[in-house]
Amino acid sequence: MNPIIQARELSRWYGIVMGLNNVSFDIGPGLTGLVGPNGAGKSTLIEIITGQLQPSSGTLTVFGEEPWNNPRLLRRIGYCPEGEALPKDLRPLDWLRGLALLSGMSRADAAARCEAVLDQSGLAREHWSKTLGQFSKGMKQRVKLAQSLMHHPDLLVLDEPMNGLDPMGRQEIAQILKNLAASGVSILISSHILAELESLCRNILILNWGRILASGDQRDIRGDIRNWSEELSISCDAPEKLARHLFDAGVLLGFDLSSDGRLHIRVKDPQAFYADWTRLLLASGVQVHDIRSQTRSLKSIFEKVTT
Amino acid sequence: MRPGFLRSLAGIWLLTWRTEMHWKRMLIRIPGLFVLPVLIFMALSEAKVVFSRTSQRPEPAIVLNEFAVRLQAMNMPLDNERLARLSAIFHEEFERSAARWRNSSRLISAEEQNAEMKDCYDRIRRRARTVLDEPQFVQLQSFINETSRSRMARQPLWNWTLPFYQVLLNLYFFLVLPLMCVRAAGGLIRDELQADTLGFLVTRPITRARLLLAKYLAHAGWMQILLAIQTGLIFAAAAWCGVPGLAKLLPLFLAVQFLAVLAWNALGVFLGQLTRRYIALALLYGFVIEMGIGRIPTNINNLSLMRHLKTLLAHDAPLQVMFEWSPQGTPFSVCAVLLAAVLFVGLAAALFTWFEYHHRAEMQA
Numbered sequence: 142m143n144p145i146i147q148a149r150e151l152s153r154w155y156g157i158v159m160g161l162n163n164v165s166f167d168i169g170p171g172l173t174g175l176v177g178p179n180g181a182g183k184s185t186l187i188e189i190i191t192g193q194l195q196p197s198s199g200t201l202t203v204f205g206e207e208p209w210n211n212p213r214l215l216r217r218i219g220y221c222p223e224g225e226a227l228p229k230d231l232r233p234l235d236w237l238r239g240l241a242l243l244s245g246m247s248r249a250d251a252a253a254r255c256e257a258v259l260d261q262s263g264l265a266r267e268h269w270s271k272t273l274g275q276f277s278k279g280m281k282q283r284v285k286l287a288q289s290l291m292h293h294p295d296l297l298v299l300d301e302p303m304n305g306l307d308p309m310g311r312q313e314i315a316q317i318l319k320n321l322a323a324s325g326v327s328i329l330i331s332s333h334i335l336a337e338l339e340s341l342c343r344n345i346l347i348l349n350w351g352r353i354l355a356s357g358d359q360r361d362i363r364g365d366i367r368n369w370s371e372e373l374s375i376s377c378d379a380p381e382k383l384a385r386h387l388f389d390a391g392v393l394l395g396f397d398l399s400s401d402g403r404l405h406i407r408v409k410d411p412q413a414f415y416a417d418w419t420r421l422l423l424a425s426g427v428q429v430h431d432i433r434s435q436t437r438s439l440k441s442i443f444e445k446v447t448t
Numbered sequence: 449m450r451p452g453f454l455r456s457l458a459g460i461w462l463l464t465w466r467t468e469m470h471w472k473r474m475l476i477r478i479p480g481l482f483v484l485p486v487l488i489f490m491a492l493s494e495a496k497v498v499f500s501r502t503s504q505r506p507e508p509a510i511v512l513n514e515f516a517v518r519l520q521a522m523n524m525p526l527d528n529e530r531l532a533r534l535s536a537i538f539h540e541e542f543e544r545s546a547a548r549w550r551n552s553s554r555l556i557s558a559e560e561q562n563a564e565m566k567d568c569y570d571r572i573r574r575r576a577r578t579v580l581d582e583p584q585f586v587q588l589q590s591f592i593n594e595t596s597r598s599r600m601a602r603q604p605l606w607n608w609t610l611p612f613y614q615v616l617l618n619l620y621f622f623l624v625l626p627l628m629c630v631r632a633a634g635g636l637i638r639d640e641l642q643a644d645t646l647g648f649l650v651t652r653p654i655t656r657a658r659l660l661l662a663k664y665l666a667h668a669g670w671m672q673i674l675l676a677i678q679t680g681l682i683f684a685a686a687a688w689c690g691v692p693g694l695a696k697l698l699p700l701f702l703a704v705q706f707l708a709v710l711a712w713n714a715l716g717v718f719l720g721q722l723t724r725r726y727i728a729l730a731l732l733y734g735f736v737i738e739m740g741i742g743r744i745p746t747n748i749n750n751l752s753l754m755r756h757l758k759t760l761l762a763h764d765a766p767l768q769v770m771f772e773w774s775p776q777g778t779p780f781s782v783c784a785v786l787l788a789a790v791l792f793v794g795l796a797a798a799l800f801t802w803f804e805y806h807h808r809a810e811m812q813a
Contacts, residue, residue: 191651194804210801216653224807226644228463230470235462242459243652243662245452272470288648 151199160185162351174338175331177348219294229274258287278305371411380404386425485685491611492689508542561601633716634726657797714792721799756781
C-alpha cells in the first residue's frame with residue numbers, strides 16, 4: 142500500500158536549533174499517532190506536512206506531492222492546530238462560512254456544511270450565537286475540529302485535539318475520528334494523552350529531540366525493544382511464598398509488596414515467563430486471584446524508547 | 449473543489465467586515481469619525497470671527513462721515529440729496545471690493561489690499577464728479593489721498609475658509625489617511641501571525657499570493673467605505689459652516705481618495721511583509737520619499753505618491769490657487785499611483801510566497 146506521507150532525510154532548523162534531525166518515515170492510511178515530549182519536533186513535523194513550513198533539507202511528500210504553497214494538495218488536507226487562538230469577535234458560523242468560501246464552497250453549500258460539521262464536532266447549538274472569544278477551551282477545540290472537516294479532506298492532521306476536553310468529550314472526539322477513519326479518511330493525530338492514542342491508533346510514530354525513535358505497529362515496536370522487562374501485579378493468598386518460589390526459579394529481576402497486599406514483580410524474560418508461568422504458579426501452590434501487566438501500555442513503550 | 453479567486457475574496461471579505469463590524473470596534477470607530485468634522489466646525493467658526501476682525505477694509509459710513517465733517521468745517525456742507533447719492537456710491541464701491549476679497553480662496557497680500565482700495569477710491573472719485581461741485585470735489589481728492597495713506601494695509605488678509613482646506617488636506621488627506629491605511633494594511637498578515645490564526649488561512653486550498661491579494665482587496669474595500677464616510681462627514685461639517693464650492697470639490701476628492709487608499713494600503717501591505725516594525729519604516733518612507741525626494745523640483749519627485757495625488761487634486765481651481773499645484777500630467781499621475789499599488793502588492797505577494805512568516809519566529813523576534 143502506498144504511503145500517504147513520506148519523509149526522506151528530512152531536517153528542519155530554526156537558526157541553530159534543530160527541529161527535526163534527518164528523519165525518514167512512511168505513514169500509511171488509517172489512524173496514526175504522533176507521540177513525543179514537548180520540544181520533540183511534533184508540531185514542526187505537522188507544520189511541514191500541512192504546508193506551513195518548508196524543510197531545511199530532505200523531502201516530505203503527502204499523497205506524492207510537496208505541501209508548500211500547493212493548493213491542489215491542501216484541498217485534500219484538513220488541519221486542526223494545537224493553539225487556542227481563534228478570531229475572538231466572530232461567531233462560529235460566520236468564521237466557518239468564511240473559511241468554507243475560502244476553500245471553494247458555494248454560499249449555499251457553505252451554509253449547510255458549517256452546520257453539519259458543528260453538529261458533528263458536538264458543539265451544542267445553544268453556543269452558536271456566542272462569539273469565539275466567549276468559548277471555553279473545549280468548545281474552541283470542537284470548532285477547530287469542525288473547520289478541519291469543512292472541505293471533506295482525505296487526510297486529517299490533528300495537533301493535540303483532545304486538549305481541554307473532559308473525558309466524555311474525549312470519548313466523543315475519539316468516536317468521531319474512528320468513524321472518519323472507517324469512512325476512509327487517514328488521520329495523523331498528535332497527543333500527550335497516551336492512553337487515548339493507545340486505544341485509537343495501532344500505528345504510532347515516536348519522536349524525541351527531532352529524531353524518530355520508533356515507528357510502526359505498537360505491538361511490533363514492543364517486540365523490537367530489547368531487554369524489555371515486564372512488570373506484573375499479582376493478587377494472591379501468600380505473596381511472600383509466591384515471590385520466594387519465583388525468585389528461586391530464576392525468573393525475577395525484583396519484587397515488591399504493596400500496602401494493599403499485592404505482589405509486584407519484574408520478570409527478566411517476559412516471553413519465557415509467559416510460556417512457563419502456568420506451571421510456575423501451579424508449582425508454587427499459591428492461589429492466585431488476578432494478575433495484571435503494568436508495561437503493556439503505550440506509556441511504557443514511550444518511556445522505554447525515550448530513556 | 450477548485451476555489452475561484454472571487455469566491456476566496458468573498459470568504460475573506462466576510463471574515464473582514466464581520467470582524468470590523470463588531471460592536472466593540474464600532475463603539476470606538478463611530479465617535480472617532482466625528483473628531484475631524486468637529487475640529488473643522490470649531491476651526492471655521494473661529495475663522496469667521498477672526499476674518500471679520502482682521503479685515504482692514506474701512507467702513508464706508510465712517511469714511512463718508514469724516515469727509516462730510518471736513519466739508520462742514522470748510523463751510524461747504526453737503527445737502528441731503530448729495531449726501532444720499534455720495535453715501536450710495538461709497539457703499540456700492542466698498543462692497544464691490546469686499547465681495548472680491550470674500551470670494552477669493554487664498555491669502556490676500558497687503559499690496560493687493562492697498563491696490564484694491566486704490567481702485568475703489570478711484571471709482572468713487574469718478575462717480576462723485578457728477579455729484580459734487582468743483583470745490584467739494586477738490587476737497588474729496590485731497591481727503592482720499594490722506595485717507596489712503598493713513599489706512600494702508602500692512603498685513604495679509606486670509607480667507608476664512610482656509611482652515612477647512614488645511615485640515616482637509618494637510619491633516620486628513622496627507623497625514624491621517626496614509627497613516628490609517630498603512631497601519632491597518634501592515635497588520636494584515638502580522639496581526640494574524642501574532643494572534644496565531646494564520647495557520648487557518650494558509651492551510652486552505654489557495655496559493656499564498658492569492659490569499660494575500662484577497663486580504664488586501666477586502667481590507668482596501670473596507671477602508672474605502674470607512675474613509676468615504678469620514679470624508680462625507682468632513683464635507684458636511686464644512687457645508688454646515690457655509691464653505692462654498694464643496695459640491696464641485698467632493699466628487700474629485702472622493703475619486704482621488706479612492707486611488708490614494710489603494711496605494712497607501714498597498715504600501716502598508718508591502719512594509720508589513722518586510723518587517724514587524726512597519727510603522728517605523730512607513731515614517732522613514734514618509735520623511736525620505738514624500739517630504740524629501742517628493743519636493744525636489746526634478747523628475748525624481750515622481751517617486752512620491754503625494755506629488756501625484758496633488759496633481760490630481762489640482763483640478764479643483766481653489767486648491768490649485770491656494771496651494772500652487774499644477775494639474776499637468778494627470779494621466780501619468782493616475783498611472784503612477786495605480787502602478788505603485790500594483791508593484792507594492794506584487795512585492796508583498798512575492799515575499800509572502802517565498803518566506804514562511806511563522807508564529808514562533810514572530811513571537812521570538
